[in-house]
Amino acid sequence: MAGIETFKQTNAITGARYDYTTTEKRLVYLSLIEVMKTVQDGITDDFFRRDLDLFIIEDQLKKSDPNDNRFRDYRKAVISLRKKDFSIDEVDGSWTETGFVTRGKYIKNKGLEVSISRDVLPYLYELTKRFTVLDATVVMTLASKFSQRFYEWCCQWRSVGQFDFTPDALRDVLMIKTQTGDLKIYVLEVAKAELMKMYEDGVSDLYFTYSEERGGRGRGGSVKRWIFKIHTKKKQIAQERAKNEDIVFVMRFLGQIFGKDSPLIDQALEALKTHENVKLFADRADELQTSGKLDQTKNKPGYIRSILQKEFGLDKK
Structure with missing residues (x-):
């Protein structure tokens, strides 16, 4: 994990409904860190044809849990993640039922080996395209x-x-x-x-x-x-953002139009970027709502996406 200060976690996972233990979630974090490292370095031809092998060194285990309980907790986490189902549905009707973790092995005084199912890797790779930036030191030690x-x-x-x-x-x-x-x-x-x-x-x-x-x-x-x-x-920036009613309004508006977990929300905010553009779009959205024009539109997501593309440079891909 040397050199990795932050990693990108998909908002689909950030907003998901689940109950993982602290240690189980650390193993999920580690898998996402490794996927991000691989994406940054370039995908090899055999990446999706093999399980992803992680190795957590002893010092990292101690950092995240200084007590002797870490050995018991990581073993329980591996057992639990091996038993939890991971369901993948494709748009063409294909599906895969697998486990997240395929194996785990602790080597005394060295660390923990964990293998992530090869069936999960394409899914994780796709999900890294929509992310939340997290600090690796923080998430591994909470x-x-x-x-x-x-x-x-x-x-x-x-x-x-x-x-x-x-x-x-x-x-x-x-x-x-x-x-x-x-x-x-x-x-x-x-x-x-x-x-x-x-x-x-x-x-x-x-x-x-x-x-x-x-x-x-x-x-x-x-x-x-x-x-x-x-x-x-960055207290001054945080205060500005907290007080910025326009961006709060825009976030809620986009959530209502596209669904709060839609990747289009991140893309729209990236296109808007400046406070000036956020203000312009907020005014436009407010006018569409108050005039009743939006209610008369059959395809609201398509209409709003068209405005974002034509007037604010949203990527058409």
Whole structure:
């Protein structure tokens, strides 16, 4: 992993609904790091015809888990990932059912060998075309699986400066049934504290704080939504982004048109780039909504994509 400071994780995985342990997710991170390294160096002819062999050196295992539990935890993670199904559906109707990990072997005082299924590699390769940039040091050393997820979301929404979840939506994406009060204590506060500590220690370049929207009966009502504000070392830029109502409006508008997990959202934001273009597109979108013209359009995604291509230079590929 020498020389790898960041890696690109697909937003399909960032926003996915799953419940991996911290150690399982570290193995997923490592596989994505290796795929990115391979993509950067150029794909060889036999890349997709063989399993991807990873080797995690002993020092890396110690860094991510300094306790003796790491040997037990990594073994459990390998066993669990070997048993979890990985389903791949092709557009022509073909399908593949496989496992993510095909084997794992620990070599005492040297490290851990893990093999990723060759059937998964083409899928991972395609997914790297839409990504979230994550810091490898941070994701491999976070102690809580909830901190891992919040770090991913902070990276995903860094350009916007904030994101939000209702308690039910957060429970669903994390696949837990915790009561709202406990969700705040054992998920939000744990992730907030760990990311804040890593930020203060200079390991991570971001952390988050959050506020609540409450309503309903009873004293103070119940939590309806949590709003998470992202803070980075570039405080002035972060403040501008957090206050920029136009980009928040654009993100939500594009999510409604294309679907919040569509790769077109990243492509559109790249095409818009400047605050001036974001403002122009936000005004255009607002006018289309208020005038009723958008409601009269049968193919809304196609219409909006056409505007982005003709007026803002969105790639037509």
